[in-house]
Amino acid sequence: IFLDEIGDMSSQLQAKLLRVTQNxxxxxxxxxxxxxxxxxxxxxxxxxxxxxVKAGTFREDLFYRLNVVELNIPSLRERPEDVLPLATYFIAEFTQGRARLSAALADGLARYSWPGNVRELRNAMERAALLSRGEMILPEHLPARVRAAVELATPAALPDAQRLEEIERQAILQGLREHQNNRTETAKALGISRRALIYKLQRYREQGFEV
Structure with a gap:
């Protein structure tokens, strides 16, 4: 039997659980x-x-009955190397393996402190999966507090060429949003030809981005 958050158990339930552990x-x-x-x-x-136990809110006898083999699992902020594998696992779970994390997102996730630990990471990935509606999870799909940390980390985390390409892609996506996906108007606003814009959009799709 797995009992989660046993530290929040009432004194009445603690007494009943102690009885189960004893006899x-x-x-x-x-x-x-x-x-x-x-x-x-x-x-x-x-x-x-x-x-x-010292504060008198958890039974000492129950504590020693339960504390036979103790495993201490550090918080995510203490093991940032686990953030990306967990995020990848959750995205695969929520999208049935259809979506993947963008490079910018993958590089930046570990820069956030995750005060809510694995639950917060799981909820953030569930939200991103719902909002992406495609095959690529982007920073814009994250909750605002997480996105701010990821976007702050992205420029230093990416190589120069990749960083410039990411900035260009974001500018194109912003232009398309501002012009209601009108490619001609977007290209004009960006100072490039419509043909160049179409080529870039096609390349983004080949890379797995939703554009």
Missing amino acids: GCFNRVGSNRELQANARILAATNKNLEDK
């Missing part, structure tokens, strides 16, 4: 019949249970 007995809600449990318990929390 394996429990009663169903509304029943006086005693049943026997046959399960191993895996508990997780982002709280410091030792501090909660």
Whole structure:
């Protein structure tokens, strides 16, 4: 049995869980019949249970019953190398493997501190998957707080040629939005020929971008 956020468990539930860990007995809600449990318990929390024991909000006897094998998993800010693999996994999950992360996004995700840890990363990738509606996840698909950190990190993270290409692509996308996808007007505003604009859009599609 996996019990998540056990540090938030009420004192009444702590007492019932202690009984289960001591003799394996429990009663169903509304029943006086005693049943026997046959399960191993895996508990997780982002709280410091030792501090909660000292504060009197978590039972000391239950703490020692549960704390047989302890695994400490660092937060994402302490293991930035795990951010990209996790983000890639979540995007594959939410898009059934159809979408992938843009280079700018992949380079910048680890620069955000992720105070909400893996849950925040998962939620951000779910939002990006819903908004992308295509095969490429871009910084603009992220929540504002995450996007700000990614975009701040992008110029220093990308090589010069790749950075310039990203700036050009963003300018073209902005131009298309401002001119309601009118290619002639967009090309005129950008100071390039319509033929050059079409060529660039085709190249972006070949690279997996949604344009």
